[in-house]
Amino acid sequence: MANILVVDDEPNIRRTLRMLLEKEGHNVADASSSAQALAIVAEQHIDLVMLDLRLGTEDGLDVLSRIRARGEHPEIVIVTAHAEVDEAVRAMKLGAYDYLVKPLAPDELLIRVGKILEKRAQSQELMQLREEAARRHEPYVASQSESMREIMRRVQRIARQDMPVLITGETGAGKEVIARLVHRLSTRAAKRFVAVNSCALTENLLDSELFGHVRGAFTGANTSQPGLFQEADGGTLFLDEIGDITQSLQAKLLRVLQEGEIRPVGSSKIAKVNVRVIAATNRDLWTLSETGEYRKDLLFRLGVIEIKIPPLRQRRDDIYALTDFFLARQNEKIDAGKPFEITPRARRKLYMYDWPGNVRELTSVLERSFALADGHVIDAEDIIINQNTAADSGGEPPHGMSLHEIEVAHIRRVMELCQSNQVKASKLLGISRSTLQRKLKYLNGSDD
Ligand SMILES: Nc1ncnc2c1ncn2[C@@H]1O[C@H](COP(=O)(O)OP(=O)(O)OP(=O)(O)O)[C@@H](O)[C@H]1O
Numbered sequence: 001m002a003n004i005l006v007v008d009d010e011p012n013i014r015r016t017l018r019m020l021l022e023k024e025g026h027n028v029a030d031a032s033s034s035a036q037a038l039a040i041v042a043e044q045h046i047d048l049v050m051l052d053l054r055l056g057t058e059d060g061l062d063v064l065s066r067i068r069a070r071g072e073h074p075e076i077v078i079v080t081a082h083a084e085v086d087e088a089v090r091a092m093k094l095g096a097y098d099y100l101v102k103p104l105a106p107d108e109l110l111i112r113v114g115k116i117l118e119k120r121a122q123s124q125e126l127m128q129l130r131e132e133a134a135r136r137h138e139p140y141v142a143s144q145s146e147s148m149r150e151i152m153r154r155v156q157r158i159a160r161q162d163m164p165v166l167i168t169g170e171t172g173a174g175k176e177v178i179a180r181l182v183h184r185l186s187t188r189a190a191k192r193f194v195a196v197n198s199c200a201l202t203e204n205l206l207d208s209e210l211f212g213h214v215r216g217a218f219t220g221a222n223t224s225q226p227g228l229f230q231e232a233d234g235g236t237l238f239l240d241e242i243g244d245i246t247q248s249l250q251a252k253l254l255r256v257l258q259e260g261e262i263r264p265v266g267s268s269k270i271a272k273v274n275v276r277v278i279a280a281t282n283r284d285l286w287t288l289s290e291t292g293e294y295r296k297d298l299l300f301r302l303g304v305i306e307i308k309i310p311p312l313r314q315r316r317d318d319i320y321a322l323t324d325f326f327l328a329r330q331n332e333k334i335d336a337g338k339p340f341e342i343t344p345r346a347r348r349k350l351y352m353y354d355w356p357g358n359v360r361e362l363t364s365v366l367e368r369s370f371a372l373a374d375g376h377v378i379d380a381e382d383i384i385i386n387q388n389t390a391a392d393s394g395g396e397p398p399h400g401m402s403l404h405e406i407e408v409a410h411i412r413r414v415m416e417l418c419q420s421n422q423v424k425a426s427k428l429l430g431i432s433r434s435t436l437q438r439k440l441k442y443l444n445g446s447d448d
Pocket residue numbers: 140141142143169170171172173174175176177178240280282322325359360363
């Protein structure tokens with residue numbers, strides 16, 4: 001049984017179709033104009049629209065494009081009195097499924113409608129299966145190694161304690177994935193998880209992004225804006241790269257953690273928020289706090305619960321689990337054709353590599369292999385690891401490469417890891433952003 005809308009300006013046709021389809025057990029609505037039709041599609045769940053191409057002075061194709069423009073997805077069958085192939089083809093290009101020519105033979109009509117609905121049910125089932133699979137995997141955390149298993153046990157224990165969490169680990173090691181899992185398992189799961197990368201923004205922007213601003217607080221602040229702390233109210237705020245925030249932001253953050261209070265930029269008023277903060281960093285904040293670069297009082301608050309994620313090379317068993325997971329995820333996307341396989345040789349190659357970019361690097365290497373592989377079998381040769389720097393691999397320095405070449409290759413690699421985010425890349429490289437920009441000119445071949 002389906003919900004069908006008949007759009008036709010001739011009352012006879014509407015009546016006949018309605019009777020015919022209702023006899024088959026469908027729910028049928030009808031409309032004689034485009035306005036009526038659009039209103040029904042907007043209000044009701046419609047599976048199939050049977051659309052006349054001539055609606056008095058109106059053009060049925062307009063109805064079709066307007067339904068699609070609104071992002072509605074019923075199947076659409078064009079009904080036309082004239083066997084106008086050109087128009088029918090245009091209709092199919094605009095997203096119609098099929099077309100029928102009047103006068104309509106009842107048997108044929110019912111068979112065609114039945115087929116369309118069957119196909120729709122199948123594709124909806126497939127979509128549901130995919131969504132379910134995505135939900136099951138989200139957030140999926142591979143944990144075959146003993147160290148990751150221990151982390152998972154800890155996450156289960158601490159998720160419901162409503163305290164800040166500090167997650168440390170190298171870039172790409174899975175800090176955000178763990179943060180999401182903590183949120184999912186916490187009492188705040190029904191509320192929002194808001195993530196912000198602290199070093200992607202300048203100090204002023206980060207300040208107003210986190211705490212909001214009032215109208216006129218700075219040039220361009222034409223309206224008041226709530227900050228991410230307010231957006232995450234009741235939920236969790238994930239602050240990535242927390243090691244890079246300035247002293248004044250450290251002070252503001254301490255205040256939220258201590259008092260649950262924020263003050264939007266340019267405002268004299270204080271607002272209360274109820275947010276669990278999960279912070280992440282790839283830097284050693286305890287050492288930074290010894291030298292005074294990082295506030296100790298803030299670190300004591302943030303680091304009550306600390307989760308240290310080891311680099312992937314120190315928990316190699318996870319490489320297998322992650323490879324299987326990414327393989328399964330890739331194969332779920334395939335409608336027809338053979339699913340991908342990864343040979344034992346290829347798996348060994350993945351296992352042996354040191355993964356300086358951790359899980360993120362493993363994902364992109366696998367994605368590249370799936371995209372470039374000739375057939376469905378991924379062998380060692382199909383695994384292309386960009387092992388072009390000594391610093392990356394931790395192995396023997398490459399022979400015959402000059403220091404300059406190594407530097408260029410390393411910068412390129414770090415830029416790739418940071419997805420071309422210069423602020424992040426310069427932090428990782430330990431140089432200023434302007435120095436990085438100068439060095440990036442090498443990559444464009446304009447070095448001197
Ligand atoms: N254990 C894991 N299981 C499954 N996927 C993982 C795991 N760890 C990381 N990933 C995936 O690897 C990618 C990088 O992970 P994530 O963003 O959590 O790393 P990160 O440590 O927060 O990185 P950064 O320091 O650069 O912000 C993501 O696509 C994430 O889904």
